[in-house]
Amino acid sequence: MRKLLLASAAALALALTGCSGAAAPQGDGGDAPATLRIAAALPNNSFDPSQLQTGNLVQYWQPVYDTLLVLDTDAALQPNLATEWAYDDARTTLTLTLRDGVAFTDGSAFDAEAVKANMDHFKEGSGSNASMLASVSDVAVVDPTHVALTLSAPDPGLLNYLTTVAGAMASPDSLDDPDVATEPVGSGPYVLDTEKSVAGATYVYTRNEDYWNPDAFPYDSLTVTVMEEVTARLNALRSGEIDGALIDAKSAAEAEKSGLTLNVHRLDWQGLIIADRDGSKVEALGDERVRQALNYAFDRDGYTEKVLQGRAAASTQIFNDQSIAFDAALDDAYSYDPEKAKELLAEAGYPDGFTLPMPQSPLFAASNDIIEQQLADIGVTVEWTKVVSEQYIPTVQSGDYGAFIMQLSSGNEWRDVYKSIASAGPWNPRHTEDPEVERLIAEAAVAPSDEEYASALQELNAYVVEEGWFAPIAFADTIYATKDVTVTPQPQNVVPSIRNFTD
Amino acid sequence: MLVFIARRLGGGLVLMLGISFIAFALVFAGGSHAAHSILGQDADAAAIAAKEAELGLDQPFIVQYGTWLLNALRGDFGHSWFNSEQVVDLIGTRLPVTLSIVTVSVLLTALVSVLLGMTAAIRGGWLDRAIQFVSVAGVALPNFWVAIVLVVIFAVTLGWLPATGYVPFGDSPSRWVASITLPVVALLFAGIASTAQQIRGATIDVLSRDFVRTLRARGLSERSVIGAHVLRAAAGPALTVLSLQFIGTIGGAVVIEKVFALPGLGLLGVNATIKGDMPVIMGVLIVTAVIVVLVNLVIDIVNGWINPKARLA
Numbered sequence: 001m002r003k004l005l006l007a008s009a010a011a012l013a014l015a016l017t018g019c020s021g022a023a024a025p026q027g028d029g030g031d032a033p034a035t036l037r038i039a040a041a042l043p044n045n046s047f048d049p050s051q052l053q054t055g056n057l058v059q060y061w062q063p064v065y066d067t068l069l070v071l072d073t074d075a076a077l078q079p080n081l082a083t084e085w086a087y088d089d090a091r092t093t094l095t096l097t098l099r100d101g102v103a104f105t106d107g108s109a110f111d112a113e114a115v116k117a118n119m120d121h122f123k124e125g126s127g128s129n130a131s132m133l134a135s136v137s138d139v140a141v142v143d144p145t146h147v148a149l150t151l152s153a154p155d156p157g158l159l160n161y162l163t164t165v166a167g168a169m170a171s172p173d174s175l176d177d178p179d180v181a182t183e184p185v186g187s188g189p190y191v192l193d194t195e196k197s198v199a200g201a202t203y204v205y206t207r208n209e210d211y212w213n214p215d216a217f218p219y220d221s222l223t224v225t226v227m228e229e230v231t232a233r234l235n236a237l238r239s240g241e242i243d244g245a246l247i248d249a250k251s252a253a254e255a256e257k258s259g260l261t262l263n264v265h266r267l268d269w270q271g272l273i274i275a276d277r278d279g280s281k282v283e284a285l286g287d288e289r290v291r292q293a294l295n296y297a298f299d300r301d302g303y304t305e306k307v308l309q310g311r312a313a314a315s316t317q318i319f320n321d322q323s324i325a326f327d328a329a330l331d332d333a334y335s336y337d338p339e340k341a342k343e344l345l346a347e348a349g350y351p352d353g354f355t356l357p358m359p360q361s362p363l364f365a366a367s368n369d370i371i372e373q374q375l376a377d378i379g380v381t382v383e384w385t386k387v388v389s390e391q392y393i394p395t396v397q398s399g400d401y402g403a404f405i406m407q408l409s410s411g412n413e414w415r416d417v418y419k420s421i422a423s424a425g426p427w428n429p430r431h432t433e434d435p436e437v438e439r440l441i442a443e444a445a446v447a448p449s450d451e452e453y454a455s456a457l458q459e460l461n462a463y464v465v466e467e468g469w470f471a472p473i474a475f476a477d478t479i480y481a482t483k484d485v486t487v488t489p490q491p492q493n494v495v496p497s498i499r500n501f502t503d
Numbered sequence: 504m505l506v507f508i509a510r511r512l513g514g515g516l517v518l519m520l521g522i523s524f525i526a527f528a529l530v531f532a533g534g535s536h537a538a539h540s541i542l543g544q545d546a547d548a549a550a551i552a553a554k555e556a557e558l559g560l561d562q563p564f565i566v567q568y569g570t571w572l573l574n575a576l577r578g579d580f581g582h583s584w585f586n587s588e589q590v591v592d593l594i595g596t597r598l599p600v601t602l603s604i605v606t607v608s609v610l611l612t613a614l615v616s617v618l619l620g621m622t623a624a625i626r627g628g629w630l631d632r633a634i635q636f637v638s639v640a641g642v643a644l645p646n647f648w649v650a651i652v653l654v655v656i657f658a659v660t661l662g663w664l665p666a667t668g669y670v671p672f673g674d675s676p677s678r679w680v681a682s683i684t685l686p687v688v689a690l691l692f693a694g695i696a697s698t699a700q701q702i703r704g705a706t707i708d709v710l711s712r713d714f715v716r717t718l719r720a721r722g723l724s725e726r727s728v729i730g731a732h733v734l735r736a737a738a739g740p741a742l743t744v745l746s747l748q749f750i751g752t753i754g755g756a757v758v759i760e761k762v763f764a765l766p767g768l769g770l771l772g773v774n775a776t777i778k779g780d781m782p783v784i785m786g787v788l789i790v791t792a793v794i795v796v797l798v799n800l801v802i803d804i805v806n807g808w809i810n811p812k813a814r815l816a
């Protein structure tokens with residue numbers, strides 16, 4: 001018995017000697033900052049350039065792959081691997097001038113041939129973002145520093161896509177190598193250290209000594225650790241193990257108390273997608289007065305305060321507040337007015353309301369009951385069908401439901417239009433076609449100036465708000481917490497770009 | 504003995520075949536959403552269809568299962584549909600993490616349970632009641648709650664131990680110990696609670712047996728009676744409980760893995776199941792089945808060595 005006790009005491013002593021302070025705090029002050037340590041909420045998918053994703057995953061590939069253009073923190077286009085860009089008058093040929101003297105880490109040159117190889121690989125790959133280059137029918141090598149893209153139709157989103165996954169450049173030799181999914185070869189500011197990295201857990205990047213723009217990246221190395229639980233990320237921030245991570249509204253108060261800095265912008269809207277605009281599934285939804293009634297039913301301010309803890313902004317539109325298509329005036333379009341809603345329903349021929357079948361998922365547990373209640377208050381009875389979380393998106397995208405609750409991100413305005421409003425978009429599940437919508441999209445596509453482009457999109461936004469295509473409730477805050485580093489949120493993306501971090 | 508082992512291993516192989524078939528069928532029956540998980544929620548129908556064709560999801564069940572089985576028999580468990588890593592590599596990096604925390608916690612559970620259980624049984628009185636109270640509390644407290652409390656106190660507030668992450672033993676033994684301390688302590692509570700009770704019960708039972716009275720009558724010291732004989736007899740049920748705990752914790756540690764961001768096997772399995780990443784799901788299942796078979800085999804052999812009466816012919 002005594003021996004057992006002694007053995008246990010020895011083991012405990014050994015354990016405590018290992019605790020030489022949790023994680024050594026990073027050297028502050030002094031010369032060059034050492035390592036930037038951030039946590040990612042999702043594990044990486046692949047380094048294959050055709051499979052890259054936006055959103056949370058950009059922090060994995062941005063260290064190794066440069067993009068042709070960069071979107072700065074004011075959402076303006078900046079040169080990067082491409083130094084100049086110009087459309088012809090018809091806006092169907094885009095000529096890019098490429099930076100000279102850049103090489104990939106395997107020694108191959110970055111030139112027009114490399115751009116062509118990357119773009120062809122991206123378009124033909126089975127990645128989810130391949131459609132970003134759908135309008136590009138040909139990539140022509142003019143000379144080593146000039147590329148001409150031929151478009152099948154004007155595409156206002158193209159330049160924006162070249163600032164993200166569609167513009168990410170990898171060594172052409174690596175594109176055919178099956179190992180590219182786990183061993184990227186780029187021209188970016190860092191190189192992935194495959195020895196120190198553990199797939200799906202920790203990604204370690206060290207400085208690319210030959211990088212052409214070292215001043216833009218002050219850190220010598222970068223560690224991205226996968227931490228899928230927000231609790232783990234918050235604890236790691238508080239204990240100084242990491243410098244930055246995404247948290248949520250529920251952890252925000254605690255984060256502030258611990259002295260963390262909250263960097264906030266708004267990207268995700270929550271509310272209803274009223275998919276059945278021609279009433280073929282739920283007859284009542286075919287009348288725009290019914291859809292407008294649904295918009296009057298929601299107490300957006302109450303929802304923002306109570307459900308989202310005040311860390312949100314009420315909204316009636318699906319475009320984020322920094323988007324070109326956003327119109328502040330539209331947020332007054334629908335007040336909280338159940339009486340008016342009932343009037344509209346009566347006018348449309350539904351004085352006693354109607355039944356609305358909707359899929360019910362634990363994903364929206366915080367909102368399901370409130371939405372059901374507020375719809376019941378205007379006479380609309382929700383008939384729930386339970387759906388497993390993993391099946392929710394395939395289910396709602398199948399078009400089987402006239403309306404459903406959803407949370408979608410709003411980024412680049414053209415992509416938002418494509419995914420939610422255009423008839424082929426994945427978030428237009430019943431593929432509603434509307435001549436006015438088509439007209440406005442076409443007008444925006446060929447708009448000769450930025451002002452006319454913005455005005456066409458704002459008109460489109462106003463139209464879908466008036467027609468009640470959606471019933472948005474609020475844009476939730478996206479909160480990136482940091483400790484001892486400075487960062488600016490990246491427009492149109494949930495997490496900041498690697499270049500947005502400074503000491 | 505060798506025949507016994509061989510028969511057990513053979514049975515294990517049949518078990519794995521059965522489990523793999525049932526699991527594959529269950530995941531298949533749920534409908535695959537793997538393409539959606541891989542491509543993200545904004546992917547359009549054409550991209551989804553292309554990805555499903557690429558993964559062979561449009562093939563009938565038997566073809567999909569058969570392909571997997573034939574490859575598995577050759578040792579090729581494929582690669583994750585989600586991140587293209589080899590399943591064998593993924594499991595290889597994650598298994599040591601889970602095994603570390605599970606093995607250490609089960610060993611410590613055994614140690615502490617024997618101490619507490621036998622003390623409770625032998626001394627009785629207020630000590631017995633106190634230990635029983637602690638045991639009940641241990642079972643009642645959810646281990647993730649314990650984990651979070653430990654992190655807040657020892658990692659965030661006091662800064663004595665890391666809040667997240669795992670350091671491999673090969674990198675730094677002392678930091679390995681530091682990184683598994685809080686997870687192991689969180690797992691200990693419930694484990695000790697049930698095992699201590701088991702051992703207490705078994706010890707009380709053995710102490711009342713005739714052979715103990717005889718040994719005492721023959722003049723053996725109390726320490727010898729307890730240490731050499733009672734412990735041996737009570738070991739049987741204790742080992743069974745510990746083996747069950749070991750197996751249960753391999754998968755059940757997933758909540759602890761989440762709280763501490765440990766790249767373990769449980770988390771790999773749960774995430775793969777949520778995403779519909781079939782090759783990884785199957786890989787984790789096979790590895791778990793192997794562990795179960797081996798643990799049961801080892802426990803039976805140890806049991807036989809400790810207690811000759813339990814030996815099989």
